[in-house]
Amino acid sequence: MPLQRPTYDDIVAARNFIRNYLPKTPLVHVWSLSQMLGCHYHIKCENFQPVGAFKVRGGVYLVGTLSDEEKRIGVISASTGNHGQSLAFAGMLFGVRVVIYAPKKDVNPMKLQAMHNLGAEVRLHGKDFDEAREKAEQVAREEGFRYVHPANEPKLIAGVGTMGLEIFEDLPDVEVIIVPIGAGSSACGNGIVAKHINPRVKIIGCQSERAPAVWYAWKERHLKPYHKMETEHEGLATRVPFELTTSILWDVLDDFILLSDEEISDAIRLLAQHAKVVAEGAGAASLAAAIKLKEHLFGKKVVGIVSGGNIPLERYAAVLGGRA
Numbered sequence: 001m002p003l004q005r006p007t008y009d010d011i012v013a014a015r016n017f018i019r020n021y022l023p024k025t026p027l028v029h030v031w032s033l034s035q036m037l038g039c040h041y042h043i044k045c046e047n048f049q050p051v052g053a054f055k056v057r058g059g060v061y062l063v064g065t066l067s068d069e070e071k072r073i074g075v076i077s078a079s080t081g082n083h084g085q086s087l088a089f090a091g092m093l094f095g096v097r098v099v100i101y102a103p104k105k106d107v108n109p110m111k112l113q114a115m116h117n118l119g120a121e122v123r124l125h126g127k128d129f130d131e132a133r134e135k136a137e138q139v140a141r142e143e144g145f146r147y148v149h150p151a152n153e154p155k156l157i158a159g160v161g162t163m164g165l166e167i168f169e170d171l172p173d174v175e176v177i178i179v180p181i182g183a184g185s186s187a188c189g190n191g192i193v194a195k196h197i198n199p200r201v202k203i204i205g206c207q208s209e210r211a212p213a214v215w216y217a218w219k220e221r222h223l224k225p226y227h228k229m230e231t232e233h234e235g236l237a238t239r240v241p242f243e244l245t246t247s248i249l250w251d252v253l254d255d256f257i258l259l260s261d262e263e264i265s266d267a268i269r270l271l272a273q274h275a276k277v278v279a280e281g282a283g284a285a286s287l288a289a290a291i292k293l294k295e296h297l298f299g300k301k302v303v304g305i306v307s308g309g310n311i312p313l314e315r316y317a318a319v320l321g322g323r324a
Contacts, residue, residue, distance in 0.1 A: 003244040006154040008196040011161035011189065014061045018159060021060050021093060025049060025163065027170040027303065032274040037290055039297040042174075043275055044167060047283055047309030051085040051114065053235075054160060054186055054307045059086030061159030062148065064094055071096045076145035078102070078133035080234040081111025082282075082308050083150050088118035097121075099145060101136040103128050108234055108280075110312045128229060130240050151183035151242035161189025167303055168197050175300040178293075180285040180307050181205040181214055181256070182236050184245035190305070191252025202254040206289035208236045208281075209258035217241035218249050218256050232261050232324075233281025235308060255293075263288040268319050271306065280311040 026045045034041040046054035063075065074097030077087055084100035091098035098120040102112060105127050115122050125135040133150065140147035148156075167174060167190070177194060179187040187205045194201040207215050208231035216226055223246060229239035249256075267284035270291075271277045279287075286304030290297060311319075318324035 003152055004154050005244070005248060006158040006161065006192065008192055010154065010158040011165065011193060014155070014158040015162040015165050017064060018057055018060050018162060021064070022049065022057060024166050027167060028275065030275045033270070033287070037294050037297060039299060040301045041290065042171060042301070042303045043277065044163060044303055044305045045277065046163065047277065047279060047306050051082070051089050051118070052308055052310045053082035053085065054163060054305070055082045055086040056089050057162050058153070058156035058159035058185060059083070059090040060093065062153060062155040063087060063090035063096055065155065066096070066146065070146040074098065074145055075148050076101070076136050076140045077148040077150060078129060078136040079150065080129050080237060081108045081115070081310060082235060084115045084120060084122070085111060085118060087148060088115045088120035092119050099123065101125050101132040103132045106234065108310065108312060111310050114310070128239065129237055149242070151185055152244040154244070157185045157188045157245070157248070160185045161193050163305070164190040164193030168193065171301060171303065173301055174201060174303050176202045176204060176297060176302045178204045178206060178286040178289050178302065178304045180236065180282045180305060181207045182238050182282060183242055184214055184249050186305060186307060187253060188245050188248040191248065195252055203252055204289060204293070205249065205253050205256040206259055206285045207256070208233055208264065208285070209260055211237050211239065212258055213239045214241045214246060214249070215256055215258055217246050218253060221250060233264055233285070235280055235282025236285065257289055257292060259285055259288045259292065263292065265319050265324060267291065268311070272320060277306060278309040278311065278316065279306050280308050283308045
């Protein structure tokens with residue numbers, strides 16, 4: 001059975017629910033980046049969310065609206081960090097047990113510790129996110145948890161889409177929204193909102209060229225996994241495109257570009273220098289994309305989603321110092 005797509009009305013309903021638990025994040029015009037890019041460049045600061053990333057919007061909406069029985073049995077999912085933190089935060093709010101599977105290799109220790117601190121039970125399994133996800137799906141079947149798919153969940157997308165409502169409230173004449181893509185929920189949510197309010201707004205996705213699974217799926221209109229997943233920016237580290245998000249991306253994305261990990265690291269430094277904002281790699285990818293698309297953005301009102309700021313301090317220092 002096809003998965004139910006979230007609608008604009010679903011996103012409005014999500015906004016009415018989560019506004020009781022989460023703050024509206026700032027939309028900031030960054031003058032010096034605007035001068036550098038030749039456009040009116042704004043950043044949507046999702047790094048200011050309680051868990052430092054946008055996904056908490058979806059986690060709070062999904063967990064908060066579970067049935068009493070689902071809340072009683074608890075939820076299980078897989079994550080490299082931000083999705084897991086969002087569920088853990090929501091579990092803490094609503095008294096729901098949360099189990100998160102994370103990969104054993106190349107996982108952000110700060111994000112793991114944050115999940116622990118929020119009360120989640122974190123289990124390490126596999127070499128990457130997708131192996132951890134497959135294990136979580138198996139355990140959900142065996143132990144009866146409510147499995148939360150990291151992408152194929154309409155309520156996650158609806159919750160995340162609430163940032164799009166905030167963007168149009170603060171900048172009604174926005175012309176371009178640039179969104180980092182891991183599994184794609186943020187681009188889906190923002191795209192659904194934009195295409196409803198003003199279909200002329202361009203939604204541009206961006207991803208690491210070292211983890212291009214969703215880019216290939218969008219470009220070639222398929223759902224095949226891609227063997228290459230080597231990016232150092234774990235928020236973009238996906239090697240399997242997912243049915244619900246990818247099918248929505250086919251309809252709402254106007255463009256989708258790939259970035260080198262070095263371009264993304266450069267953007268982390270630029271956000272620190274010009275916006276005084278801490279961004280992880282996924283959070284800085286939108287600026288890297290804007291730099292790459294500079295000539296196409298001239299004079300336009302542009303929003304770059306800073307999707308998260310959960311970068312380990314040692315790595316952040318190395319990036320700022322040009323050593324990573």
